[in-house]
Amino acid sequence: xxxxxxxxxxxxxxxxxxxxxxxxxxxxxxxxxxxxxxxxxxxxxxxxxxxxxxxxxxxxxxxxxxxxxxxxxxxxxxxxxxxxxxxxxxxxxxxxxxxxxxxxxxxxxxxxxxxxxxxxxxxxxxxxxxxxxxxxxxxxxxxxxxxxxxxxxxxxxxxxxxxxxxxxxxxxxxxxxxxxxxxxxxxxxxxxxxxxxxxxxxxxxxxxxxxxxxxxxxxxxxxxxxxxxxxxxxxxxxxxxxxxxxxxxxxxxxxxxxxxxxxxxxxxxxxxxxxxxxxxxxxxxxxxxxxxxxxxxxxxxxxxxxxxxxxxxxxxxxxxxxxxxxxxxxxxxxxxxxxxxxxxxxxxxxxxxxxxxxxxxxxxxxxxxxxxxxxxxxxxxxxxxxx
Numbered sequence: 001x002x003x004x005x006x007x008x009x010x011x012x013x014x015x016x017x018x019x020x021x022x023x024x025x026x027x028x029x030x031x032x033x034x035x036x037x038x039x040x041x042x043x044x045x046x047x048x049x050x051x052x053x054x055x056x057x058x059x060x061x062x063x064x065x066x067x068x069x070x071x072x073x074x075x076x077x078x079x080x081x082x083x084x085x086x087x088x089x090x091x092x093x094x095x096x097x098x099x100x101x102x103x104x105x106x107x108x109x110x111x112x113x114x115x116x117x118x119x120x121x122x123x124x125x126x127x128x129x130x131x132x133x134x135x136x137x138x139x140x141x142x143x144x145x146x147x148x149x150x151x152x153x154x155x156x157x158x159x160x161x162x163x164x165x166x167x168x169x170x171x172x173x174x175x176x177x178x179x180x181x182x183x184x185x186x187x188x189x190x191x192x193x194x195x196x197x198x199x200x201x202x203x204x205x206x207x208x209x210x211x212x213x214x215x216x217x218x219x220x221x222x223x224x225x226x227x228x229x230x231x232x233x234x235x236x237x238x239x240x241x242x243x244x245x246x247x248x249x250x251x252x253x254x255x256x257x258x259x260x261x262x263x264x265x266x267x268x269x270x271x272x273x274x275x276x277x278x279x280x281x282x283x284x285x286x287x288x289x290x291x292x293x294x295x296x297x298x299x300x301x302x303x304x305x306x307x308x309x310x311x312x313x314x315x316x317x318x319x320x321x322x323x324x325x326x327x328x329x330x331x332x333x334x335x336x337x338x339x340x341x342x343x344x345x346x347x348x349x350x351x352x353x354x355x356x357x358x359x360x361x362x363x364x365x366x367x368x369x370x371x372x373x374x375x376x377x378x379x380x381x382x383x384x385x386x387x
Contacts, residue, residue: 021049024082028054028143033127037149042099042123044087046145048076051085055140056129058085064098064125072097074127087127093219099125101221103296108154117303119295124148153222153294182224182292184327185212192267202283202334207272209331210258213290214265222294225261225303229268229290233275235326241277243286245270261300266292272333284335288327 028050036043044063051061058076066072074085089097101123108118129143186196187210196209203209215224228247234240245255246268258267274284295303 019049019052019078019083021052021082024049025053026050028141033145033147035147035149037123037151038091041088041090042096042147042149044127044145044147045077045084046074046087046127048083048085051129051143054129054143056131056143060130060132061085061127061143061145062130063087063089063127065128066097067130069097071095091123093221096123097125099123103153103299105299119153119293119299119303120150121153121296122148122150153296154227154291182213182215184288184290185214186210186288186327186329186331187212190269198329198332202332203272205272205274205333207333208269209272210267210269211288211290211327212265212267213292215294216264218264218294220297222296223261223300224264224266225293225295225300226266226268227291227293229288231286231288231331233277233286235287235330241275243273243275245288261295261304272331274333274335279335282335284333285330287330290326 024047026049028047032047032050034045036045046061048058051057058074061074063072063074072087072089074087077084077086087097089095089099093101101121103119103121105117105119107116125147127143127145127147129140131138131140131142133140185192188194188196188208190210192210192212211229213224213226215222218224226246228244230242230244230247232240232242243252245252246257251257252270255268255270258269260266260268275286278284293303
């Protein structure tokens, strides 16, 4: 096939597909692929017209040599201009359409600057053309579209938003997190079966509170590791009084770590306390926040070693208020002042009762005195009449 025949064939393919290419019917360029690094999947979009110009169509673009998997094939999307070939695959090592997962470690930067070691998993692969030409030579250029997404395994998230960032990647997705959905729950028992119920008057001080941070649908390659958990008066930790329950390897003496970095959930407990700043209020109200990371199983123990991790005991203003995993409900505890007020009420009631009882006794004595006087007067009156 000569060059003229190749162009004629490309034009025929273009006409048969009814693509609207206009100026996009050209040679392929490096920026013909766009990569969306989602938190549950990776989405690729490749301009279709340069593919057709080169002599291929969407069925001839193969993702990581996955010839026989329908879910790994591209689909032509003509609802956009210019039209694109789309590939979508989940972030799961077992069905990521042949993508490579490589975990690396480096010092934290940006919002992670306070951590001396941040693990990043890089997901990469390539979309190649499958040349249908038979014979010794071909006039079709080989197409290769590379993609790569980097996900730090350190999470600064809340209940509805995930913020996963790298040097050139910034992802926000309200539907979950990278291969997982992280959640925080509070319990009242060591077995983590009874949800914590906060009474309207608040919890008694020193009531044991059990906390669990769990990842659902998490691949077996990673575990959940808590870096720091703290309580703050404001639901948004910025510019708020806070108290560290634990920071890296350092923890409050009354905080107990039950499990961390050993499975798909991390667990710890602490006794209910109150903030002195709220001592003039009837109850003390505060919110729980945790900075969480995923760690590869083979390296989780390294992250739990204090010598490899820098203590993060800085003011939480360095943490974005919209990117912290927080308890869904506030923790409310009784204040000593409210207890004292109740004691005063009880004391006042007792005093009133004692006053009432004392008055009753006085009235009774007076009444008895009057009766005695009347009796004596009657007795004397009878004696006088007798004489």
